[in-house]
Amino acid sequence: MFLNQFLLLAAALFCIGVYGVLARRNGVLVLMSIELILNSVNINLVAFGAYHGDVSGQVFALFIIGVAAAEVGVGLAIVLLIYRNRRSIDVAEANLLKG
């Protein structure tokens, strides 16, 4: 069983995704980085599921794929809304409200 290789791949994808979320300013690219994180989770789950001989890891991964589609749908709708009002999807420019 080559479990380690899958886990390393997932960890690398996860780190790239986190870097993308923190460093990118374009709304669509941030969403794509989040997709990378979710896909790294899917790889983890499927690899562990195969390792344990248990189907619930794959079921979990299927649920994540479904929910990720909904999240991106909502996310793109909000980014589009911002673009219509501002003509820009730069998340750093969204600074009307100061935490």
Added chain:
Amino acid sequence: MSVLAQVVSQPEFVRPHIDWHAFAPELILLGWGALVTIVDIVGLERTRRFMPGLTGIGFLLAMVPVLTLWAQGDAFDGATLPRVLFDGAYVVDHYALVLKGLFLISGYVVVLLSTNYMAEGDYHDSEYYQLIAASVLGMLVMTSARDLVSIFIALELVSIPAYLMAAWRKRDLASNEAGLKYMLMGVFASGIMLYGMSMLYGAVGDTRLSAIGPALAEFSSSPFVVIGALFTIFGFAFKVSAVPFHTWAPDTYEGAPTPLTAFLAVSSKAAGFVGLISIILFGLPELSEVVQPLMWILAAATMTIGNLIALRQENIVRMLAYSGIAQAGYMLAPLAVYGDVPDSVQSSIVTYLLIYAAMNLGAFAVVITAARRTRSGDISSFGGMLNWAPGLTAAMVAFLFSLTGIPPLGGWWAKFQIFNALIEPGTAAGYALAIVAAVNSVIAAFYYLNVAKQMCFLPAPDGDNSPIKIPAPLNSAIALTLVFTLISGLALLVPDITNFTELAGSAP
């Protein structure tokens, strides 16, 4: 290949037994939500004004099975609590039922708060109520979820409609920005949480919390599992706006429609707490040595920073947002001692959630009502409210005193329970956190009472003292929350229903 072989070799499919009565609140809300959507599609403009009422009726209908289940279900079908569904992935016990009641009633109050705001604002009002119903459905699932998959699904069902509703004022840049920040941070946090969950699943090979809990005993010092547990907790720390994961909250609260802010600050935050309690108490009892110090730091930082920033807020909604962050700190505090006294930790947090929901929704109801006249969220614009709305001011003072924790109001009893749980194990960490919480309650008194002072003793900025007209839905929302805030303190009503004894078995 082993997985495939296993699936193929399964004996023929047997339909699992489903306890429909235990599952009824969710099914009723789901069916009613679908019905409301169909009525909206068929009726269009003609039925639009009935939408808030219809949605409210749905919440009250879903309360019926909650009550019949509470009153010992065996009178109907011979089963007793706790009822275990789907192989232990879904459990209906007293803890779940109390919280289902909380979510349904607070959903109903949010509908009351939204009715006039949405009708007068030229928004897409009917879709708004359908999304609230969807979000509350997610909360109902969250209370019973005892499985990583169902906790994740419940969390997303709570959050995704909330992202949309935060950006509901389409042409308002602040509202767009509120939605964008909430959505990006929320999705990122759930990604981190899922990565943690995948680690926990990997260690144990099972997604049910009842299987994960005992199995983690042999992994308690493995960095792999510790990282998994911490990442999972960080995902929920975002949801309950714990410092340092709180930065989205004030911006989103200020930009979103105010009734939705009340929904996020009460229901959505409570849903995050329910998930956190379930994961920590049922799933991570063996990791208490790692998780307790983390919760100690999170709780202390959350209440201190929330209170200090709330002190210098000029806008009342932002002030309530930071005060909500500080209140989340008090609710996190008992989790710093959960390894010693899990039962009191569970019941003290649920007590606090119930009372916090009443007093905070009440405070938001008063702010929404008064803002219909002041057209501003500045604290200074609420001057002279005692003259133009004496009843409203009296209610607000009660809510503020309760949030401060002054006896005999509900908030005092809630804080008392938290201190009790912290001191009970008699450890130095527990005492130290109790002292931090006590100091914070004093700091909080300053800004809560400042608002009361503004309303009672300062003149109206525009000198206009003609009385205000309060719409019936807002009036009933304020009455409902005020009555609960008063009786929960005076009659000590809440402790009876939050005295859980089910944790000992850690749910089967």
